[in-house]
Amino acid sequence: MKFIPSPIPIQFKVLFTATANKSGRMQYHKIQPGRSKLRIARNEFIEAYNTQSIIAMKPLQDKESPNVFQFEFYT
Numbered sequence: 001m002k003f004i005p006s007p008i009p010i011q012f013k014v015l016f017t018a019t020a021n022k023s024g025r026m027q028y029h030k031i032q033p034g035r036s037k038l039r040i041a042r043n044e045f046i047e048a049y050n051t052q053s054i055i056a057m058k059p060l061q062d063k064e065s066p067n068v069f070q071f072e073f074y075t
Helices: 042-051
Strands: 015-020 026-032 036-040 056-060 070-074
Touching: 015 042, 026 042
Parallel strands: none
Antiparallel strands: 015 026, 015 070, 026 036, 056 070
16 A cells, blocks of 8 residues: 655644554554543544544555555544
């Protein structure tokens, strides 16, 4: 999966991640820079994805299981 990072640092309030653990089960997190990393429910992640103003997305590809789609998005 090709990804071209932005050469300009972005200012964001919250980072949401969807990543797979070693067993392949998806885990969702809400990260406030310099404050906290909170595990959230799938529904909360989906709601944030559908309602928040997304300023950037970053795909995360796992070398061991390239079929699993993981990503981060910044609001």
